[in-house]
Amino acid sequence: MKKSLFILIFASIIFGQQQTNAQTLASLPLTQNGGTWDSGHVQGIAVDKARGYIYYSFTNLLVKYDFQGKLIGTLTGWNGHLGDLDFNPNDGLVYGSLEYKKDNAFYIAIIDVDKINAVGINASETEILRTVYLKEVVDDYIADLNHDGIKGANDDDSKDGQKPKDHHYGCSGIDGVSFGPRLGHTDGKYYLTVAYGIYGDIGRNDNDHQVLLQYDVKDWEKYKSQLIESKPHHYGPDKVDGKYFIRTGNTTFGVQNLAYDDNLKRWFMGVYKGKKPNFPNYSLFAFDAKTKAIMSDLVGVPDENSKKWEKGLLIPLSSDGLYDDKSGIKGWNQKADVGMQPVGNGLFYLAVNSGGKGQQTADLTLMRWTGDNQQPFKPINIEELNKIKH
Numbered sequence: 001m002k003k004s005l006f007i008l009i010f011a012s013i014i015f016g017q018q019q020t021n022a023q024t025l026a027s028l029p030l031t032q033n034g035g036t037w038d039s040g041h042v043q044g045i046a047v048d049k050a051r052g053y054i055y056y057s058f059t060n061l062l063v064k065y066d067f068q069g070k071l072i073g074t075l076t077g078w079n080g081h082l083g084d085l086d087f088n089p090n091d092g093l094v095y096g097s098l099e100y101k102k103d104n105a106f107y108i109a110i111i112d113v114d115k116i117n118a119v120g121i122n123a124s125e126t127e128i129l130r131t132v133y134l135k136e137v138v139d140d141y142i143a144d145l146n147h148d149g150i151k152g153a154n155d156d157d158s159k160d161g162q163k164p165k166d167h168h169y170g171c172s173g174i175d176g177v178s179f180g181p182r183l184g185h186t187d188g189k190y191y192l193t194v195a196y197g198i199y200g201d202i203g204r205n206d207n208d209h210q211v212l213l214q215y216d217v218k219d220w221e222k223y224k225s226q227l228i229e230s231k232p233h234h235y236g237p238d239k240v241d242g243k244y245f246i247r248t249g250n251t252t253f254g255v256q257n258l259a260y261d262d263n264l265k266r267w268f269m270g271v272y273k274g275k276k277p278n279f280p281n282y283s284l285f286a287f288d289a290k291t292k293a294i295m296s297d298l299v300g301v302p303d304e305n306s307k308k309w310e311k312g313l314l315i316p317l318s319s320d321g322l323y324d325d326k327s328g329i330k331g332w333n334q335k336a337d338v339g340m341q342p343v344g345n346g347l348f349y350l351a352v353n354s355g356g357k358g359q360q361t362a363d364l365t366l367m368r369w370t371g372d373n374q375q376p377f378k379p380i381n382i383e384e385l386n387k388i389k390h
């Protein structure tokens, strides 16, 4: 008797979850336009599946739409560069990268998106947007590699001539942001994962790796601070919970969009193509969540003490995709640089930007992962979506 009751409860929970998942899938818009704005271009998106919202970062503007395509509100009022986003279902907040390069200051913006309920809310007049300072990124950005005493934003690499150039690993700041399991694992708690921007400088060899940092945000309440732009604060963790390197060859400003797909158990990195002729310069790279990082040479990054290559925790790229013999690099030619968000069941939103100054817009398309090296994502239609549901 008791046993059958358990089975009944268990079955109803599973059935209930399937119902919820089916309902969520059914409510996903096949396409969405993120509005036209006098702002910077779209940088990234975040999706709250449970409550049915899509968030767009337009560099100096955050826009909130519901799944029906209704504009719910916007947040403005900062001069820094808001980049890629992710939604954290554990606290209901959106996390995004926020750069103040001239101030040598890099933050995670943590946005209480529940409170975005009107168009034109000014972040500086509310407590909706809080920030946490990332010392690790700043340390690499301001590294005085050429020992001329000039650092960070003040050292203009283009004037360095034959001297070594500043900015460790070519760090230009941060952009890609995603929650996901500790690298090397497919389960366990999720960590906030932040990707470096990397200068697309073809005249240096130390900028051919992507750099990812992982942070456990459980204790971040104590750091979260209002950002006074005239006096950028330094409240944030001194240490990272993990620092990893992925050799992709150089890109133009590093990982634009970072996304963890729990369906494929895979991390995706969308980039602006690099320009070095010795690399294939793909626009999308991936690595698998289970792949363990191995302490290895970071080829091209000189170790000042040993005169060899610096070492770091290196994660190999996924084994599928297009393959470049010469460099051993794998990846895809797929636009994934201004918005990419997995939403489960092998489905992803991918963004395309258009419009010029004063009229920036973003169009999202719901796509499915195909595994085809030539066309890894294909738009999904309503019939295909219904097939997944049942």
Ligand SMILES: [Ca+2]
Pocket: 143, 144, 145, 146, 147, 148, 149, 150, 151, 155, 166
């Ligand atoms: Ca310098």
Ligand SMILES: [Ca+2]
Pocket: 043, 083, 084, 175, 256, 337
């Ligand atoms: Ca970007």
Ligand SMILES: [Ca+2]
Pocket: 044, 045, 084, 085, 086, 176, 177, 178, 257, 258, 259, 340
């Ligand atoms: Ca992201």
